Amino acid sequence: MDPTTADLGLLLLRVGVGVPLSLHGFQKLFGWFGGGGIRGTSAWFASLGFGDGRTATLLAGAGELLGGLGLAAGLLTPLPAAAVAGTMTTAALVNNATSGFWSVHKGWELNGYLIVVALAVAVAGPGALSLDAAVDVPARLGVPLDGTVGAAAVAVGIAGGWLRWATRTRPDG
DSSP, X not given: OOOOHHHHHHHHHHHHHHHHHHHHHHHHHHOGGGXXXXXXXXXHHHHTTSTTSHHHHHHHHHHHHHHHHHHHHTSSXXXXXXXXXXHHHHHIIIIIGGGOSOGGGTOSHHHHHHHHXXXXXXXXXXXXXXXXXXXXXXXXHXXXXXXXXXXXXXXXHHHHHHHHHHTSXXXXX
């Protein structure tokens, strides 16, 4: 299949969003790029009501790192899209939901954009310039990685992000 301009656009979108998002995972898990690493990030998550914060750090860090890199590579695309959507749902709810929409006021605007990007890529598919296309992942798995599967995966990710947020212990109680 010859790549089209839409395939190039999907590649730019996937890499332009996925790689920077993965850097946040490196910050949380390894302390790279000025991040807190597991210890510092765990303390921050603990202050937000996520127990000792370690599980939340590992989940958020893995969601950003693996979700971002998977999205950028276009590998098993519905899964990294679900990871990104779930992680950003939790982030939007715990950090930003009470501040309204606008990110200039610490709102959930950026988290919302990232959820929409994950959904769009999951529904459209990663395009011909992806590992899914290069190794024909749908045929190898015997599962069509189409828009319905992508949308369902992202819905599961969003539900999981909401569930993670809803089951935390509120810092004030």
